[in-house]
Amino acid sequence: MTVKFTINGVPVEAEKGESVIDVARRYGFEIPSLCHHPAVEPYGACRVCLVEISKGGRKKMTTCCNYEVQDGIEVVTDNEDIRRNRATVIELLLAEAPKAKAIVKLAEEYGIHKSRYEKEGDPVAQMHDGCILCGLCVRVCTEVVEVSALNFTGRGDKRNVGTPYMETPQNCIACGACAYVCPTDCIGFEEENGVRRLKKWNRELPLAKGEDGRPFAPQFQLWYFTQKAGLDKDFYKKGGPGSR
């Protein structure tokens, strides 16, 4: 079923169930966001994708990654009001993750060079260690990889992302998907001396070697993939992508 509405005055069409951000980007409208990824369910955590949506004469500012398209709505993706609100959100995020490249870049686009909220030695920021609690790693690990080694823990100022009992997760296959999607690069993915390491989860797995003798991927990860995809158990040994 087709849904018709407008973005910045331009008439657009979308499928029912799509989110406004995906449709807007398809039509070439730029909307910044940090916690949105098409492979996982929207979560609306980073609040950077704020837009104005008018419906039946009422206007409201809302995140558009978790806003489902509706007939007749009018979306505005950029104006002074929106930019001011996004700037506040970005300034708060910058205080949590002052070293994250993606956030620093976004902040510069919005004319912020130093966050007024950044505090030396703030215990909550120290606990988060550059994490903005966007939940992308959690969603990827749960929905895409289907390992569920991670989740949120605690609540309020104790809320964090972590592994059960804050121990090294034994079910983690060290695939690195969490580090790949992390918008602040706070997980720490390393490969050296034939070992893959995910620093934040304290997970280390030795890398199996491909046919050419070079370290390739953890045995556990390869085993998990063959199980999940119903591949032959020797898939990665003979002619699989690992045996380049």
Place this chain on the structure above:
Amino acid sequence: MELAKVDAIIDRYNNDPTALLAIMQDVQDEMRYLPREAVTRISQKLSVPVARIYSMATFYTSFHLEPRGKYTCTVCMGTACHVRGAKRLVEQLERDLAIPSGKTTADLLFSIEEVNCVGACALGPLVIINGEYNGNMTSDLVSKKVKQIKSQEGGA
């Protein structure tokens, strides 16, 4: 650890993963906390990741992952109790039991807990011991209560 009890609780909910919260509550009612073995068992039987159960258990303050005392002394720290000296009651309990607030004695007899308001402000300051509401408390009365329970339990 009696996992049979955990199994019985899970069976009562027909292994329904949507009943996770209720199952966790029932297990905690039974054991006073959520033992790790129980969490693992629930995870296996309901096919719910341990990470998710741990997440829920740390989100709700009513869940405990460490063993709790047989008697929980809950001190109300709401505004009315606070102005009537609830903090002194906590300090008295901490002295009498030699544990910090939020912890449990080594003999697993007492735990001290602070809550924000139980809605019985007219009776403040309040100490709730295993569901029994003790209003208009003083440090002396709290001490007496603790001693009474100790002797009742045959301790020193």
